[in-house]
Amino acid sequence: MEFTVITGMSGAGKSQAMKVMEDIGYYCMDNLPPALLPKFAELCYDSKRTISKIAVVLDLRGGKFFNDLFNSLEKLKGSGFKYRILFLDASDEVIIKRYKELRRPHPLSPHGRVIDGIEEEREKLKEVRAKADYIIDTTSFTLGMLKEEIKKIFLEGKEAKSLTVSVLSFGFKHGIPIDADLVFDVRFLPNPHYIEELREFTGNDKQVQDYVMGWEHTRVFVEKLIDMLDFLIPYYIKEGKTQLVIGIGCTGGKHRSVTVANVLYERLKEKEHRVIINHRDCNKY
Incomplete structure (x- = not known):
């Protein structure tokens, strides 16, 4: 039964x-x-x-x-x-x-x-x-x-x-997500906060996305991150893991982390993974 x-x-x-x-x-x-x-x-x-x-x-x-x-x-x-x-x-x-x-x-x-x-x-x-x-x-x-x-x-x-990959953007000043399995710090990327015309936008807006992804080291970082996940995910599945939470953090969780999380989400979807996304601190100040 x-x-x-x-x-x-x-x-x-x-x-x-x-x-x-x-x-x-x-x-x-x-x-x-x-x-x-x-x-x-x-x-x-x-x-x-x-x-x-x-x-x-x-x-x-x-x-x-x-x-x-x-x-x-x-x-x-x-x-x-x-x-x-x-x-x-x-x-x-x-x-x-x-x-x-x-x-x-x-x-x-x-x-x-x-x-x-x-x-x-x-x-x-x-x-x-x-x-x-x-x-x-x-x-x-x-x-x-x-x-x-x-x-x-x-x-x-x-x-x-079947593994659910949860991509979570966050701001370090609001605390690291307690349920994150993997955490990546993208504060090394140029910060749109200091660009006056970009400050009020978020990583969900094209202006900010173009700025963040316009840097070569951003694109290299994303590719290396994808390569690492391509290696890890099959082993997580083999071990019976049902959920993988990937935290992408910047200072406030509004610009860089949101942009990179969005790109990661789209790339994982292209690879036919079951993936969801959440921008925890995108609207906080």
Whole structure:
């Protein structure tokens, strides 16, 4: 019997993921208290309906019950049931945008700021995320892309060959991203901040891109970076890594890092890698 636990950040797409799992033949249960997992598995096993594929959504809506998750998973394993954990994630900015569009409060901050709830949730889910078998970052995903990704993993068995590369631009003055696997410092490149007519633009604007990429050592750096990733990525996939976060940093995270991250993103897409991009500090001052 296949047992899949769907969890992750609120607003990252768990409900949509459950619907996809239903479409591909899984018996699904939403917001089951973790303490009931072993009993639920036994009921499904003994069911005359011969339920063989199960997906359960577990998240922090269960409040203190969520703390029972790992204990329940151990009991599940001890009873002879195998399980996999699918973790749905997305950037803070995208989650906030989704909550604003739906006009809903965050479950951990019903009367406060959404970002406060997100930060608390990330802290509480760190251990679960670290133990997840599959991580899908839906930051730049459409619903169609999420469906395709889940089908690849659970129908075609491509999870061991599939790696999400997250390219993240940032500013060192705002702190190094704690989830970055590889960090590259591009502060050695000429800074558009000191060019008056470029200062107010970002690396998403052609004027800044032309300036940053107009230097030979920028182009050489990008080529060497691509060469190194061409070497590393197959080994990450071989080792079963599901997500690679590449941080590209400059002083403020507005010009050089954004430009280089955009170029890296496009080059990796050309090589048919599954890649997403996030400019963490692009609009900060």
